[in-house]
Amino acid sequence: MLTFAKRVLIGRPLANAEQEHQRLPKTIALATFSSDAISSTAYATEEILFVIATGTSSLALGLSKLVPLALVVATLLAIVSFSYRQTIFAYPSGGGSYIVSRENLGENPSLVAGASLLVDYILTVAVSISSGVAAIISIPTFRSLEHERVLLCLGLVLLVTMMNLRGVKESGKVFAVPTYVYIVAIGGLVGIGLFRTIFGHVDPIPFDPAKAEHMKAVGGSLGLFILARGFSSGAVALTGVEAISNGVPAFQRPESKNAATTLTWMAIILGSLFFGLSVLAHHLHPIPSELETVNSQMARALFGSGLFYWVIQLSTAAILALAANTAYADFPRLSSIIAKDGYLPRQFANRGDRLVFSNGVVFLAGAASLLIVVFGGITTKLIPLYAVGVFTSFTLSQAGMVRHHFKEQEPGWRKGAVINGIGSAGTFVVTLIIAITKFAKGAWVVIVIVPLIIMLFKSIKRHYVGVAAALVVDPADVPAPPARHTFVVLVGRVHRGVIEAINYAHSLRPDHITALHIADDDSEHDEIHREWERFGFDVPLEIVDSQYRELVEPVERYLDELDTRWSNDRITVVIPEFVVGVKSLSNILHGQNALSLKLALLERPNTAVLSVPYHVGMDSEQAAARSRQLVSTHQGLERERLARRFGHDHDQRVPIADVVERTRVHLVGEVIASRVVPKAGSPSLELTINDGTGSARLVFTGRRQIAGLETGRAVAVDGLARDSGSGLVLINPEYTLLP
Numbered sequence: 001m002l003t004f005a006k007r008v009l010i011g012r013p014l015a016n017a018e019q020e021h022q023r024l025p026k027t028i029a030l031a032t033f034s035s036d037a038i039s040s041t042a043y044a045t046e047e048i049l050f051v052i053a054t055g056t057s058s059l060a061l062g063l064s065k066l067v068p069l070a071l072v073v074a075t076l077l078a079i080v081s082f083s084y085r086q087t088i089f090a091y092p093s094g095g096g097s098y099i100v101s102r103e104n105l106g107e108n109p110s111l112v113a114g115a116s117l118l119v120d121y122i123l124t125v126a127v128s129i130s131s132g133v134a135a136i137i138s139i140p141t142f143r144s145l146e147h148e149r150v151l152l153c154l155g156l157v158l159l160v161t162m163m164n165l166r167g168v169k170e171s172g173k174v175f176a177v178p179t180y181v182y183i184v185a186i187g188g189l190v191g192i193g194l195f196r197t198i199f200g201h202v203d204p205i206p207f208d209p210a211k212a213e214h215m216k217a218v219g220g221s222l223g224l225f226i227l228a229r230g231f232s233s234g235a236v237a238l239t240g241v242e243a244i245s246n247g248v249p250a251f252q253r254p255e256s257k258n259a260a261t262t263l264t265w266m267a268i269i270l271g272s273l274f275f276g277l278s279v280l281a282h283h284l285h286p287i288p289s290e291l292e293t294v295n296s297q298m299a300r301a302l303f304g305s306g307l308f309y310w311v312i313q314l315s316t317a318a319i320l321a322l323a324a325n326t327a328y329a330d331f332p333r334l335s336s337i338i339a340k341d342g343y344l345p346r347q348f349a350n351r352g353d354r355l356v357f358s359n360g361v362v363f364l365a366g367a368a369s370l371l372i373v374v375f376g377g378i379t380t381k382l383i384p385l386y387a388v389g390v391f392t393s394f395t396l397s398q399a400g401m402v403r404h405h406f407k408e409q410e411p412g413w414r415k416g417a418v419i420n421g422i423g424s425a426g427t428f429v430v431t432l433i434i435a436i437t438k439f440a441k442g443a444w445v446v447i448v449i450v451p452l453i454i455m456l457f458k459s460i461k462r463h464y465v466g467v468a469a470a471l472v473v474d475p476a477d478v479p480a481p482p483a484r485h486t487f488v489v490l491v492g493r494v495h496r497g498v499i500e501a502i503n504y505a506h507s508l509r510p511d512h513i514t515a516l517h518i519a520d521d522d523s524e525h526d527e528i529h530r531e532w533e534r535f536g537f538d539v540p541l542e543i544v545d546s547q548y549r550e551l552v553e554p555v556e557r558y559l560d561e562l563d564t565r566w567s568n569d570r571i572t573v574v575i576p577e578f579v580v581g582v583k584s585l586s587n588i589l590h591g592q593n594a595l596s597l598k599l600a601l602l603e604r605p606n607t608a609v610l611s612v613p614y615h616v617g618m619d620s621e622q623a624a625a626r627s628r629q630l631v632s633t634h635q636g637l638e639r640e641r642l643a644r645r646f647g648h649d650h651d652q653r654v655p656i657a658d659v660v661e662r663t664r665v666h667l668v669g670e671v672i673a674s675r676v677v678p679k680a681g682s683p684s685l686e687l688t689i690n691d692g693t694g695s696a697r698l699v700f701t702g703r704r705q706i707a708g709l710e711t712g713r714a715v716a717v718d719g720l721a722r723d724s725g726s727g728l729v730l731i732n733p734e735y736t737l738l739p
Helices: 001-012 014-024 026-042 043-054 059-090 096-104 107-138 140-165 170-198 224-237 255-284 294-303 307-322 324-340 359-373 379-408 412-437 439-471 494-509 525-537 552-565 586-590 594-600 620-646
Strands: 483-492 512-519 541-545 569-579 605-613 664-679 681-690 697-702 714-723 728-731 733-737
Touching: 001 307, 001 728, 026 043, 026 107, 026 170, 026 224, 026 255, 026 307, 043 059, 043 255, 043 294, 059 096, 059 224, 059 379, 059 412, 096 107, 096 324, 096 379, 096 586, 107 140, 107 294, 107 307, 107 324, 107 359, 107 379, 107 439, 107 728, 140 307, 140 324, 140 359, 140 664, 170 307, 224 379, 224 412, 255 294, 255 697, 294 379, 307 324, 324 359, 324 733, 359 586, 359 728, 379 412, 412 439, 483 494, 483 552, 483 733, 494 605, 512 525, 512 552, 512 605, 525 541, 541 552, 552 569, 552 594, 594 605, 620 664
Parallel strands: 483 512, 483 569, 512 541, 569 605, 697 728
Antiparallel strands: 664 681, 664 714, 681 697, 714 728, 714 733
16 A cells, blocks of 8 residues: 555656666756746845845835845856856766865865755755745735745645655656746746836836835935845845756766756846846835735736736746755755765665655755744745855855866866856855854854764764774684574464474574573463473473563573573574564554564674564465565566667567577667676676567677676667577677667
8 A cells, every 4th residue: 555655656666777768958957957046036136125125224225226236146146157167067977066175175175065055955945935935925815824834835845845756857847837937927027027117107116114114215324234234135046056066967968068058048047037127126116025025016016916917926936936846956966975975874875766865855855844844934034044055165166166277277277267266255255244244143053053064974974984994804804604503582472483483493403492481470481381392392492581571681691691601602593573564554563572672682792683574364375476476566667667668669679579589680678687607718798688578698708898788778789599498598699789
C-alpha cells in the first residue's frame, strides 16, 4: 500500500542510465533556475520603499530616490552576472561559489560560501512562499485568508516539495508556464504603464493615510544610513543569480554554453523588469503597505480590477510560490557536493528513486517550514535575514575568480580579473551595508548561524577523517583470523523462529553453540527447561536471571563470562526474529528488544550480531515466491524502461528476443554490465546489452576496456550471433556509440 502511494505521488523509479534524459533544455532551465531571481521583482521595489518612504522620511522624498537606487542595484546585477558567466565556463561541474572558493581561496572561505548559500536557499523558500501568499491575500476577494497565512504557506511548501521529489525535469516543466506568464504579465505592466504615465493617460495613486500609518505624503528627512538600508533591501533582487552556476550539470550538452546563455537571458529579464517597475512606481506613487503589495496597487491603478489585473496577481502569486523551486534545484545539489567533500552527512549525496537528492529536498522543506512558523509567514520579517548570506557568497566567488585568472592566465584574463575585482569589492561593500544596517532587524541571526554551521561542517569532517584513518590497514597489519567460533542463540520461548535460528547456527559449524534465556522471574526456569527437554534440542540451555527486568545488561554479562571461558573465540549472537511484514503497521504492536540489543552489542569488540528472520504466516516456499515477485517487479520496471528507450524504429534493428542463431544481426541496446575475463593470459572484455526484450553478450578479445563503452551507454552493434549455451553471444562485433 505504501509503495503504491509512493508511486502515485512520486512516480516510477528512474534508473541511473536515465540521468542523461533528465537534463534540462534552456527554456525549462530558465524557469527552474531563474524563478527565484525573476520573482524578486515582485517585492524588491516595495522593500526599498518600505525603508526610504517611512519613518522620518516621506513618500514623496522616498520616491525621488527610488530610481537612482534601482539603477545602482541594476549595475551591480550586471557585474555579478558577468562574473558568474566566467564561473560557469571555468567550473562546469557546478557548485558555484563553494567550488570557486574551495579551489582558489582554501577550506575556510569555501565553508563560509557553502554555509551562506545553504542558509540563503532555506530563506529563499521561506521568503518566496510567504511572498506568494502575500500576493494572494492582496486580492480583495481573498483578504479574509489573512488569518490562515501560515497554513497556506505550509501547504505550498508541501506542494513544491512533492513536485521536486518527482524529479528536476518534471518539476521544471510544471513550473515553466507560471514563470513565463509572469514575465509577460509584468512586462506588460511595465510597458503599458510607462507608456500611459509618460503620455499622461493615468494619474498617480492618491495618498491614503489609512494605508500609511507610519508615513506622511511629503516632507521629512532622508539620511545616508536610511538610503544605505534601502539599497540593501533592493539588493534582494540579486538573490538567485548564482543558482545557474551551481546547477550547470543539470543542463543539456553543451552544459556550459547553455548555462551561460540562460544566465544572460535571466539577467536581462530581471534587470529590465526590476528597473522598469521602479521607474513606474516613481510615476504612480504607490504606498508600501502590508495590506496590499506595490505591484497590486499599480496594476489596479492602470487596469482596474479586470482580467489583466487578475492575471498579474495570480501569476505573481504563482511565481513567488514556485520561485522556491530554484532553491529546491540548488540546495540538494550543493549539499551533495559538500557531503562528498565530507562536511555534511553522506546521506545528502545519495540520489532517490527519481534521480534527485531527495534527502536534501526533504531537509530543505523542513527547515523552511520551521522559519515560516517562527516568523508567521510575514515576508518583511524574513527579508532582513535574506541577503547577508548570498552577498557573502558573491564576494567570495568573485574574489576566487580573481585568483583563478591570475593562476590560469587564459586569454583575456586581465579584463576578467578587473571585472571580478570590481564585483568582489562592490558586493563586499553591500555585504557590510546589509550587516550593519539590518543587524538589529534580524541580520544578526545569519551572522551568528553561519559560523555555527561551519563548526558543524568541521566536526563532521573530523569524524569522517577519524573513521577513515581507523579503517586504514597495511598487508602486514592484517590480524590472523580467529581460531574458534562460539554461537549464542537467544531464546525467549520455544517457537518456530528459535528452531530456524538453531538450525542456522548448526549449519555454520561453530566450535561451541549455547542457547541463552534471560529470566525475569525464578518461576520461568522450570517452564523453559520443560519446553527445551520436550523438543530434545542438542544445544545446552543456560538461564541468566534479570532482577531488574533488563535484557541488554544480562546478555553482556553472560558474554563476558564466555570471554573468560573461551578467550580465543569470536562470539556471534544469533537473534531469532519473527517478521509480520517489514512495512506493516502491526510491527508497532511488538517490542523492539532485538533492535536495542543490536545497538548495544555494536559497541562490544570481537562480537558479531545476526538476525534469523521467520516470516509469520508464510512458509519457505511462500517466502521464496514473495522474493521472486519483488525481483520480477524490478525486472519488469527495467524492461519497461529499456523498451521505451529502444522501442522506436532503428534501421534494420532486430529485437534481441527475436535473434536467430548463426545469423548476422544489427542490435541496439544499453550496456547493463561489464567485466574483464582473463583467458590464458589474454584478457577479454565482456559486455552485456539489453534492449527491453532480452540480453546479449558482446565479447571483445584482447581488450580490457573500450573508450565510451561503459555501463548505461546506448550502443548499436553488428556481428554474427551465436548461442554459447548460456545465452546469445557476439564475438568482436562492430559497434557504434549512440547518444
